[in-house]
Amino acid sequence: MNALLTSPNKLKLGLFGTNGAPTMSTVPEIWRPDWARIVEVAKIADRAGLEASLGYARWKGYLPGMPEAGVANIMDSFTWAAGLSQVTSYTTHIATVHGSVMHPVLAAKQCATIDRMSGGRFALNLVGGWNALELDMFGIELKEHEARYDELEEWVQILDRLWTSADEFDFEGDYYRVAGGMSRPQPLQSPRIPLINAGGSDRGLDFATTYADIGFTVPQMVGLDAKKKVDEYRASARAKGREIQLWTYCAVVQRDSRAEAEDYLHHFTVDHEETELADAWQANALKAIAHTTRISEDDIRAMRQRFVASSGGPILLGTAVDIADQLEEMSAIGLDGVLLIWPDFTDGITRFVAPGSVLTELERRGLRQPFDQSAR
Numbered sequence: 001m002n003a004l005l006t007s008p009n010k011l012k013l014g015l016f017g018t019n020g021a022p023t024m025s026t027v028p029e030i031w032r033p034d035w036a037r038i039v040e041v042a043k044i045a046d047r048a049g050l051e052a053s054l055g056y057a058r059w060k061g062y063l064p065g066m067p068e069a070g071v072a073n074i075m076d077s078f079t080w081a082a083g084l085s086q087v088t089s090y091t092t093h094i095a096t097v098h099g100s101v102m103h104p105v106l107a108a109k110q111c112a113t114i115d116r117m118s119g120g121r122f123a124l125n126l127v128g129g130w131n132a133l134e135l136d137m138f139g140i141e142l143k144e145h146e147a148r149y150d151e152l153e154e155w156v157q158i159l160d161r162l163w164t165s166a167d168e169f170d171f172e173g174d175y176y177r178v179a180g181g182m183s184r185p186q187p188l189q190s191p192r193i194p195l196i197n198a199g200g201s202d203r204g205l206d207f208a209t210t211y212a213d214i215g216f217t218v219p220q221m222v223g224l225d226a227k228k229k230v231d232e233y234r235a236s237a238r239a240k241g242r243e244i245q246l247w248t249y250c251a252v253v254q255r256d257s258r259a260e261a262e263d264y265l266h267h268f269t270v271d272h273e274e275t276e277l278a279d280a281w282q283a284n285a286l287k288a289i290a291h292t293t294r295i296s297e298d299d300i301r302a303m304r305q306r307f308v309a310s311s312g313g314p315i316l317l318g319t320a321v322d323i324a325d326q327l328e329e330m331s332a333i334g335l336d337g338v339l340l341i342w343p344d345f346t347d348g349i350t351r352f353v354a355p356g357s358v359l360t361e362l363e364r365r366g367l368r369q370p371f372d373q374s375a376r
């Protein structure tokens with residue numbers, strides 16, 4: 001049973017990136033991928049009925065010569081998802097793959113294996129890759145933007161056939177050639193394991209609405225009309241006779257008063273910003289977005305604090321009621337799900353799911369139902 005698809009909640013929730021370090025801060029409590037802490041947080045989320053936990057994919061950071069810095073220190077999201085599936089019973093675990101660095105024959109089998117291990121609680125986030133530094137390690141050149149999606153289209157077509165085809169098949173494309181393709185076991189979920197895609201450009205949006213079950217997007221980007229962006233995804237999917245969900249992610253800074261939350265945000269994102277890393281991220285991001293007309297360089301600079309706090313999502317700030325207000329706004333613009341990031345996931349999720357806190361507020365507003373533990 002895959003909670004991404006079966007959850008009755010109007011606003012679905014999950015964790016984003018416990019396999020790595022999504023926050024660029026030097027405070028001592030900052031999250032680092034420590035397995036015991038990851039398991040503890042996953043179990044809290046599972047007991048509270050959070051639908052999703054997504055691990056992102058990173059092979060190295062943005063900063064040559066600092067192998068331990070921030071996002072460079074990240075666990076592989078496939079083995080992470082497989083492990084977590086064995087200590088949880090409701091949450092769906094999502095791995096992220098860069099199509100260009102993992103052959104679809106390998107990915108099809110790994111995904112089907114985790115799908116069977118987890119009892120159908122697995123999904124795949126498919127990305128084209130953008131960080132040339134990490135592709136250099138594979139000896140792969142970062143393709144020009146449109147070609148990345150051309151390659152990804154072939155990749156996903158092969159994956160789909162490996163997951164569903166009764167017979168062996170041949171595939172001859174511009175990027176892949178598969179002779180006598182087959183994969184067993186095939187996934188438990190039918191017709192297939194849900195796919196997620198986080199493309200943001202026009203081509204990315206078209207790819208997501210053609211192939212994905214969930215578009216993972218940041219509509220509340222500085223300089224964008226959030227509702228318009230969400231509507232664009234829906235219209236594009238419907239024009240193809242499809243319905244897809246739309247999810248986003250954000251940082252949460254929850255305290256007993258708004259002033260305390262503001263102080264803590266300033267403390268971990270400004271006083272203790274991991275500045276060298278944030279500078280390197282910014283320089284890299286500016287190069288990476290050169291192809292897209294949607295995000296300007298000024299917007300990116302304005303978003304630096306958001307990247308330090310949450311790898312770019314909005315920052316939800318304040319008391320439990322304030323946080324619920326902001327989540328309600330996200331639901332109102334048409335988002336189906338939100339993945340959450342805390343500088344310290346253990347502290348953050350504990351506050352969030354406590355009786356009378358954010359989950360209770362969301363239930364009071366009809367955005368979520370009290371979690372039925374028999375669903376686990």
Ligand SMILES: Cc1cc2nc3c(=O)[nH]c(=O)nc-3n(C[C@H](O)[C@H](O)[C@H](O)COP(=O)(O)O)c2cc1C
Binds near residue numbers: 098127200202249
């Ligand atoms: C929510 C979200 C999650 C992403 N996760 C990853 C990731 O784990 N690894 C990665 O290399 N890129 C990741 N990306 C980057 C996207 O794959 C993509 O490169 C970016 O959104 C730009 O889209 P475009 O190529 O359509 O312009 C993510 C993007 C978003 C919005």
